[in-house]
Amino acid sequence: MKNLLQQYKPFLLFLGKFLLTYVLLTVIYQSYLNRFDANKNEVDSFSQLVANQTISVLTLFDAEAYNQQHLTEPSIKIIYKGQYISRIIEGCNALSVIILFISFIIAFTGKFKRTIVFILFGSILIHILNIARIALLCMALYSFPEYEHILHGVVFPLVIYGIVFLLWVIWVNKFSLHATTTAKK
Template sequence: MNNYIQEYKPFLLFLAKFFISYLLLTVMYQVYLKSYNGNSVDGITSNVSLLSEKLLQAIDENAKMVKDTRGEYFLVIFNNNYVGRIIEGCNAISVIILFVSFIVSFSTTFKTTFLFALGGSVLVYLLNVLRIVFIIIILDKYPGNEHIIHGVVFPLIIYGIVFMLWLLWINKFYKYASKKA
């Protein structure tokens, strides 16, 4: 049994770090969301909406995000049309939690791990704002293609970028992989 644990130690350590960090970050995020009573938009989603609105106003000065009457999400108005809504799931925090958990599970020094996780999270956050802006612009022109645009194309792009960041992390910063190579 001891040989088994020694042989698979890197994999078991990866699993433990991943699940612990994922669980910890998810619980922290849920606590954060509960502080908003469930009937108001959380601060992160509000910020994503505000940043998206500012970028959209460069194209259409009348573009705006309007909080719905219950305060649970933002309605997106672009070219004087209702295009969609921004909800809590649009803020990319779940993607960032997954990204950070993976980085932590292949951690190196605290400083390197922290800086890469922080930089990657900021990049994913900003790319998510751009994703929202592009989805709104495209849906304004092609409203019948919502499923393919919102459900397939842009998730492929955002998860593809996260995957590339993971590969960069493993190939450039994770020491165990470079020792074995």
């Protein structure tokens, strides 16, 4: 048994760090969300920020766009070119994706300063790309509403998770302690 633990020690350490970080950040995020009453259709502040930033991006392209509180559910309506196109719910803010990203980075340990910088850079990049993703999705849904399922359910999640995966690959191969150990061999 001791031999097995020794053999799988790197994997078990990775898994332990990942799970501990993921659970801790998820509990913190959930306690933040609990401050908002879904029964009163309250939307969390970060999702409101995402909706506002999406509108800013849409109006950059000379499009008439605005948002408004949904009256019957905890979401924010996106009105694009006079048409109700989509809604922003808590799941659209990409914070759960950022939590997953951070958990992986911490689990694949790197030097402290590099880890913090990469987490900040990656989180900001994911946030910016998420705003662009939502804005592009609104534009695409306006022109091609019949493709909502494939656009919202396949293409755009593939983009955001693809970027996260690419960031993980860069982290593991360039900045983690694993990368520096492998480079020395």
